[in-house]
Amino acid sequence: MSENKVRVRFAPSPTGFLHIGGARTALFNWLFARRYGGTFILRIEDTDEARSTNESVGAIFDSLKWLGLEWDEGPMPDGKTLGDFGPYYQMQRIETYRKYAEQLLKEGNAYRCYCTPEELDQMRKELMAQKLSPKYNGKCRKLTEQECMKKETQGLKSVIRFKMPKEGKTQFDDLVRGPIEFENALLDDFVLIKASGIPTYNFACVIDDYLMKITHVLRGDDHLSNTPRQIQVNKALGFGNILQYGHLSMILGPDGSRLSKRHGATSVT
Numbered sequence: 001m002s003e004n005k006v007r008v009r010f011a012p013s014p015t016g017f018l019h020i021g022g023a024r025t026a027l028f029n030w031l032f033a034r035r036y037g038g039t040f041i042l043r044i045e046d047t048d049e050a051r052s053t054n055e056s057v058g059a060i061f062d063s064l065k066w067l068g069l070e071w072d073e074g075p076m077p078d079g080k081t082l083g084d085f086g087p088y089y090q091m092q093r094i095e096t097y098r099k100y101a102e103q104l105l106k107e108g109n110a111y112r113c114y115c116t117p118e119e120l121d122q123m124r125k126e127l128m129a130q131k132l133s134p135k136y137n138g139k140c141r142k143l144t145e146q147e148c149m150k151k152e153t154q155g156l157k158s159v160i161r162f163k164m165p166k167e168g169k170t171q172f173d174d175l176v177r178g179p180i181e182f183e184n185a186l187l188d189d190f191v192l193i194k195a196s197g198i199p200t201y202n203f204a205c206v207i208d209d210y211l212m213k214i215t216h217v218l219r220g221d222d223h224l225s226n227t228p229r230q231i232q233v234n235k236a237l238g239f240g241n242i243l244q245y246g247h248l249s250m251i252l253g254p255d256g257s258r259l260s261k262r263h264g265a266t267s268v269t
Contacts, residue, residue, distance in 0.1 A: 006038025007215045010064075010071070011045045011205065014056035017267035018063040021220065021251045021259055028218050028248060030069045038215075042074030043208060044089045047198050052091075063268040073212075085212040090204050097199040100207050100237060101160050101192055109236040110192060112158040113140040114151045135188035136161065160193040162203075162233060170228035175216070175246030182228040190229055202226055206233045214243060221247040222258075 010026040012018065033040035042064070046052040061077045064070075073083025087093060104110035113136075115123075124134040141163065143151075151158070164187045171181040192203040199207075209217065224247045231242060253263035260266065 005215070006033055006036040007041065007213050008033050008038060008218060009041040009043050009209070009212065009214050010069075011043040011208075012060050013045045013048055013051075014053060014060060015048055015051040016056055017059045017269055019259075019266050020268055021266070023063065023067060023069075023268045024251060025219055025248065026064060026069050027067070030071075032216065032218060033072070039072045040069075041083065041085075041212060041214070042071040042088065043212070044075060045201065045204070046089055046091050047201070047204060049196070049198060059267075059269065067268065090199070090208065093204070093208070094197065094199070096211070097193065097204055097207055098197070101199075101203070104162070104192070104233075104236060105160065107236075109163050110160050111141055111143065111163060111189075112148050113161045113189075113191075114143075114148075114156045114158050115139055133186065133188075136190075138189055141189065157195040159191045159195050161189045162192050162229070162236070164189050164229075164232060170231050172227065172231060172242070172245060174224075175218070175244055176249075177221075177247060180224070180227075182225075184228075184232075187228055187232075192233075202229045203233060206230045206237070206239075209243060210234070210237075210239045210241060216244045216246065218246045218248065220250055222250060223247060 008029040010022075010029050012022050030040050032038070044057060044060070046057070058077070071082070073085065074088045075081055075086075081088065101110065105112070115136075119139075120136070123137055123139075127134045127137070140161070148158070165184045168184050169181045170184060170187070171179065174180050190202055191200050193199055208214075227245055227247075234242060251259045253259045
């Protein structure tokens with residue numbers, strides 16, 4: 001495979017039937033791969049433990065096949081796998097995410113946060129009362145190793161947060177929208193690994209995109225604000241392969257709002 005060969009992915013969460021908005025995103029990726037002789041990958045992002053189901057995975061398989069969107073790599077309905085970059089279910093890749101989280105901790109690009117849900121809720125209320133963005137205030141950002149150990153012995157559980165740069169901008173050229181930039185100071189120290197040990201979307205997809213050699217990410221523009229976070233994680237890990245992003249406009253209902261169940265049957269089936 002040449003280094004420049006197009007590799008795109010469709011990465012649904014199996015928390016329900018395939019929405020027609022998701023199917024449209026899959027179609028753009030499939031067409032892009034076919035146009036440039038590339039590879040179309042299906043990846044199942046099943047880290048939502050409470051809502052992910054095997055029934056939904058089956059519905060995704062059935063819907064894509066009915067649409068004629070055959071994938072070149074990924075899990076198959078018969079339990080087999082196509083491709084050399086699996087597993088293609090995120091819940092089967094947990095140890096990989098933990099390894100990279102430990103790297104970020106070791107290099108000072110992430111930290112353990114012991115704030116309780118009640119503390120976080122209070123933070124949000126105070127910031128909103130000041131008409132500020134309700135983001136994490138960095139309370140645990142400067143905890144020493146000794147302070148962390150003390151909290152551990154007290155039985156406190158931690159999440160792992162990314163240490164977002166406080167200065168500068170994150171910039172990229174969107175394939176659809178052109179040049180885009182975000183002030184780093186406005187971005188939060190978001191969670192990489194939850195207290196349960198499960199990775200968040202913004203962390204897991206960066207690791208997977210790198211290891212699966214993804215070249216282009218085409219997705220809905222509801223993900224636009226995730227992109228600077230993912231670029232910063234990519235840089236912190238030293239991956240050095242800033243992807244090409246393209247954010248597609250959303251499908252809207254007749255009332256001009258984002259298409260949802262209240263507009264009627266939005267499932268592909």
